[in-house]
Amino acid sequence: MTSSAPRRTVLAAALAAAAGAAAPKAQAVDAPRETAARPLAPSSAPRRSKSLVDYHAWTTAADWHAGKHRGTGATHGARPGIRITRPLGTVEYTDPHTQKTAAWEYATWTAPVHTLGAPATEVVASWNAHTPAGTWITVELRGTYSDGGRTPWYVMGRWTSGDGEDSIRRTSVDDQKDGRSSISTDTFAIDDPASGLRLVSYALRVTLHRTPGSGRTPTVWRLGAMGSDLPDRFEVPASAPGLVGRELRVPRYSQEIHKGQYPQYDNGGEAWCSPTSSQMIIESWGRRPTPEDLAWVNPDYADPQVCHAARHTFDYQYDGCGNWPFNAAYAATYKDLEAVVTRLSSLTDAERLIHAGIPVITSQSFLKTELDGAGYGTAGHLMTVIGFTENGDVIAHDPAAPDDRAVRRVYRRRQFENIWLRTKRYDDKGKVKSGSGGVCYLYWPTRPTPRQRRVLRELGIR
Incomplete structure (x- = not known):
């Protein structure tokens, strides 16, 4: 099993490609049940300052009018956005993949x-958009450094939900740098954080494209970015269990049963941890691809929606399905779902989300010896946190399981929290590598409950 490991700079250290690992062994477990959370004593462990992570988005009619x-023009209604009203002209684009x-x-x-x-060393953009056939968008970022200098306009992604002949291939853009910062797949990073240089502000620009004369238009509902400046650390403070004893109902899908299927998408299912995790959470909200969406999949394959998710998150430049914002953008193609890429500060934050009914997709890397019960090691892997046991351990749906039934796992709280939140780690050769620093995907309905809205707001997301 090889999980998809995003090839990006994390805190200015290159993340190695995913290492091969044996398929994990797991005991069959009963189907999960949703239970009420039982609060324990509040955690007295130190928590990371929220100022180290800044997620900001434009989503409201007032936001769109302010840009x-x-x-382009703003659309109103239940989900405001922007769309093409009067094109500026035409531009030629040569698709590097076709x-x-x-x-x-x-x-x-x-x-x-x-x-x-707080000035940042990293920025990750994410967006929610509708891109009908023959349309696509480009998302760019330009920032100002702490010494007053400015970055160029960096392309953070060229996105379309489809991949037909009437559109482009969705793609990140390599080789973007100015000698002080650079883009690694989907992440802006300061090249030398030890120098003290930081990004103090940024602007995002989205370009909407369509086939000339078609009258069609993309619609962008959410445009945002997460900036952060996390300390280099191999160990993170432990959080104490708080809101525990709740498990959300989430489907179980294994990436491993898709091994060898559609190898043009990141060598088949062995590397599909990110889209498999995304599909589990999308379906937990009651959304699914239609039979027409899945008509292209071999009818002999189980869980064809996982193949669909892999195809529609695939980054043709990165040559993989692990592009963080592409997964969020895919989730937001389903009716009335919102999706962001951000960072959380501890499992306490994850508990609050689970208590409100929102699962969390987490990114982590670890040795086989660092996560009891996993049965494998990985340089980068996505899984879903769907609940907490009565003693605060993590209930995860881990797509690296050998089959769907074995996807549900219980991982020790302290081990899971450290491999997810740390920014530095040692690989199996003793070399220093990077960790994700608490990166996660969050998907929730456009009309959340009051509790969900409150928790998201308290975590800096609106």
């Missing part, structure tokens, strides 16, 4: 400059 429109050159009508929207709550 600079060039050929070598096809085509002209596209385009329009742009530029967000107001956002000043970070």
Whole structure:
């Protein structure tokens, strides 16, 4: 089993490609049940300052009107957004993955400059958009350094939900740098954080593209970014159990049963941890691909929706399905779902989300000896946190299981929290590598419950 390990710079250290690992062994368990959370004594462990992570997004009608429109207009209603109203003209784009050159009508929207709550060493953008056939978007970031200098406009992704002949191949863009910062797949990073250089503010720009004369348009409902400046650390403070004893109802899907299927998408299911995790959580909210969506999948394959998720999160430049914002954007293609990429500070934050009914998709890397019961090690792997046992251990749906029945796991709280939140680790050769620093995907309905809305807001997400 090889989990998808995003090839990105994390705190200025390159993350190695995913290491091969044996398929884990697990005992069959009973189907999960949803139970009420039982609060324990509040944690007295030190918590990371919220100022180290700054997620900001534009989502409301007022937000869209505040930006600079060039050929775009705001849409109103239950889910405000932006769309093409009068194209600025046409631009030619040569798709590096098909070598096809085509002209596209385009329009742009530029967000107001956002000043970070704390200067950042990393920024990850994410977005929610509808891209009908023959349309796509480009998301860019330009920032200001702490010494007053500015970055170029960096491409954070070229996105479309499809991959037909009437569109482009969704892609990240390599080789973007200015000697002080660079883009690694989906992550902006300061090249030398020890120098003290930081990003103090940024602007996001989205360009909407469509086939000339078609009248179709992308619609962007959410545009945001997570900036952070986390300390280098191999160990993180332990949190004490708080809201425990709740388990959410979430489908179980194994990536391993898809081994060898559709190898053009990141060598098949062995590397599909990210889309498999995304699909589990999407379906926990009652959303699924239609039979028409799945018509392309071999009918002999089990769980065809996992194949669908892999295809529609695949980054043709990264050559994998582990692009963080592409997974969030895929989730948001389902009716009335919102999705972001951010960081959390502890399992206490995850408990609050679970208590409110929102599962958490986490990114971690670890040796086989660092997570009891996993049965494998990985340089990068996504799994879902769906609950907590009565003593505060983590209930996870781990897609690296050999089959769907074995997906549900219980992992020791302290081990799980450390491998998820740390920013530095040692690989099996004793070399220092990077950790994700608490990266997660969060998916929830456009109309959350009051409790869900409150918890999201308290975690800096609106």
